[in-house]
Amino acid sequence: GNSVTQMEGxxxxxxxxxxxxxxxxxxxGYPSLFWYVQYPGEGLQLLLKATKADDxxxxxxxxxxxxKETTSFHLEKGSVQVSDSAVYFxxxxxxxxxxxxLVFGQGTRLTINP
Amino acid sequence: EPEVTQTPSHQxxxxxxxxxxxxxxxxxxxxxxxxRQILGQKVEFLVSFYNNEISEKSxxxxxxxxVERPDGSNFTLKIRSTKLEDSAMYFCASSEGxxxxGFFGQGTRLTVV
Numbered sequence: 030g031n032s033v034t035q036m037e038g039x040x041x042x043x044x045x046x047x048x049x050x051x052x053x054x055x056x057x058g059y060p061s062l063f064w065y066v067q068y069p070g071e072g073l074q075l076l077l078k079a080t081k082a083d084d085x086x087x088x089x090x091x092x093x094x095x096x097k098e099t100t101s102f103h104l105e106k107g108s109v110q111v112s113d114s115a116v117y118f119x120x121x122x123x124x125x126x127x128x129x130x131l132v133f134g135q136g137t138r139l140t141i142n143p
Numbered sequence: 144e145p146e147v148t149q150t151p152s153h154q155x156x157x158x159x160x161x162x163x164x165x166x167x168x169x170x171x172x173x174x175x176x177x178x179r180q181i182l183g184q185k186v187e188f189l190v191s192f193y194n195n196e197i198s199e200k201s202x203x204x205x206x207x208x209x210v211e212r213p214d215g216s217n218f219t220l221k222i223r224s225t226k227l228e229d230s231a232m233y234f235c236a237s238s239e240g241x242x243x244x245g246f247f248g249q250g251t252r253l254t255v256v
Contacts, residue, residue: 065186065247072234072248073186073234073250074247075245075247118185118186120186130176130188130199131188131236131245132188133178133185133187135185136184136185136186
């Protein structure tokens with residue numbers, strides 16, 4: 030079946046450090062891939078997405094590249110800020126009978142210290 | 144940007160009581176979803192709804208759960224007889240079509256005591 034595996038958290042970094050959160054997936058076909066972010070006390074927000082192999086999604090300094098050969102969609106940011114502290118979820122989108130269904134990873138909690 | 148709204152933001156209920164969680168999807172969207180997130184765990188798909196019927200449901204979505212689109216704007220999730228383990232954040236989402244961006248609401252935190 031379809032599944033997403035994320036890097037175990039929590040991850041703690043200092044401000045301006047380089048961030049990588051690993052995400053790999055198992056899916057039939059060619060799913061779209063997403064990163065969602067959940068800030069403390071808030072709901073899920075779409076951070077970025079990629080819909081086909083070699084696409085790069087980017088937003089707010091975050092990037093992720095859809096790698097079909099390694100079935101990965103790792104999230105990266107060159108210089109993190111305290112405001113990036115949140116839980117990050119990798120997800121894949123499958124389409125079942127015309128409706129979409131998101132399959133989420135377990136989430137990675139990121140804490141950035143000043 | 145258009146948004147999905149959910150009410151209430153937090154609901155506390157006694158075990159065995161019925162609860163209805165409400166969602167107003169984005170007006171031109173055709174597909175509607177409920178997900179839940181037990182504290183500290185992953186977000187799990189519950190159900191998808193299209194053309195006034197359930198198109199897919201997970202094994203979590205048992206007979207205690209039901210969904211309804213009672214009018215042109217609301218989409219509700221009902222839990223008939225709540226259990227302690229139903230305590231979670233429930234997210235509503237909607238999308239325009241297959242493979243298009245899904246918009247999530249802010250969630251309703253349900254606490255069963």
